[in-house]
Amino acid sequence: MKAIVSNKYGSAEDLELKEVEKPIPQDNQVLVKIHAASLNYGNLVLLKGKPFLARFAFGLLRPKYPIPGGDIAGTIEAVGRDIKKMKAGDEVFGDLSGCGWGGFAEYVSVPEHVLALKPVNSTFEQAAAVPMAGVTAIQGLRNKGKIQSGQKVLINGASGGVGLAAVQIAKSYGAEVTGVCSTRNIDILRSSGADHVIDYTKEDFTQKPQRYDLILGVNGYQPISAYKRALSPNGIYVMIGGSGAQLTQAMVFGPWTSLFGSKKMGNMLQRPNQEDLLYLSDLLKDGQLKPTIDRCYTLSEVPEAFRYFDGGHARGKVVITM
Incomplete structure (x- = not known):
């Protein structure tokens, strides 16, 4: 599969589009085919390794998580044997920042508790802009x-x-x-x-x-x-x-x-959890939350997306489409 990879702290120029091995879901994981992802401040921290204290979580000398990307939306392609609630074909969205990141790729394997079902009235791009x-x-x-x-x-x-x-x-x-x-x-x-x-x-x-x-x-x-x-x-x-x-x-x-x-x-330090994701899903479903998307970039354009986002003038969300 294709993925954006960063093996050292630095700038958008250090992000590379590479062919990497497609993940295989473990017994307690689901395999998600990602349709959209979005950028957040945490992505910049993971890219730059700044502030320095963040490196104690992300890797002291080099990124512990080489594939960045936290917010995603996509379709479950396969599930591990211990998965009880979700199934192949479910459309989901979620925040991967608490389980290894990896959203700027075509596929990711994650525990189901970091995901929620995507409302049918939201596009993948809108759902990826929310978590x-x-x-x-x-x-x-x-x-x-x-x-x-x-x-x-x-x-x-x-x-x-x-x-x-x-x-x-x-x-x-x-x-x-x-x-x-x-x-x-x-x-x-x-x-x-x-x-x-x-x-x-x-x-x-x-x-x-x-x-x-x-x-x-x-x-x-x-x-x-x-x-x-x-x-x-x-x-x-x-x-x-x-x-x-x-x-x-x-x-x-x-x-x-x-x-x-x-x-x-x-x-306050944000802590991802499924309960709040479900709350967001209800707001999306009821039309009380309508994400604003400033710009969309393709996976190969992620470095350009980072440069724009780092400029600090994005109105709403910057979204990556696969």
Whole structure:
């Protein structure tokens, strides 16, 4: 089969399209013929080996997982003898980041618990755009942010994959959602259901009088003190993306602020699980979650896709089609 392979940390130029051995599913695995995959921030970490601490998980000197790619959608071609729920012919989607990656290939063998059935009303490309971004948004809003109906929620960095998913998921909870983005992304954010849109090139939401019950920091460069100022008295700030300085502040000063005040400040690390995938599947089925796909590339164009994604200006998701 064909696959994108990276045997050293570096840049998009180090990614190669190669013929590799087609995997054979073990007793507890299913063999998936991949139709589409998508890029996420974790793909860049796996490519570059940065930040350095990530190498303790991905391989200290060279990538432990030579075939990148986490989010996939495809069709089950074969199942191991211990598989009870899924069968050949099932259309599925999932996040492989917790079981060895390998999504930028024509086939992959994985445990069935990392997959969920793809809704019939979603294309493979749409389904592949959802898992990691959607689960991150769910866990940030629900698990860490304790979102409630009627709350005022702000998503900073709302035009990327996680941000657009977060806007729609927050709306599904009955929240009043404000999205922060650049001028060129205002229309796409409004079409995704945001009640209010702030253009960060013209306004600084941390300087406005409006206060928010929950702020999800997907991107941006504001110091944690600015986020604190924008929170309501019992508000919660969850940092899931942004600059290195922001991450440091959220990890070091967030717990201290939370301990001695009513406002809660912290960060979150996404953890893939099938329960959240099933929740996303229901949102897709009901039309409450509609993935936005910026660009599609073929498997041979993955290096170009990485260069575009690394530029930081993707509106929604970058998808790979097989």
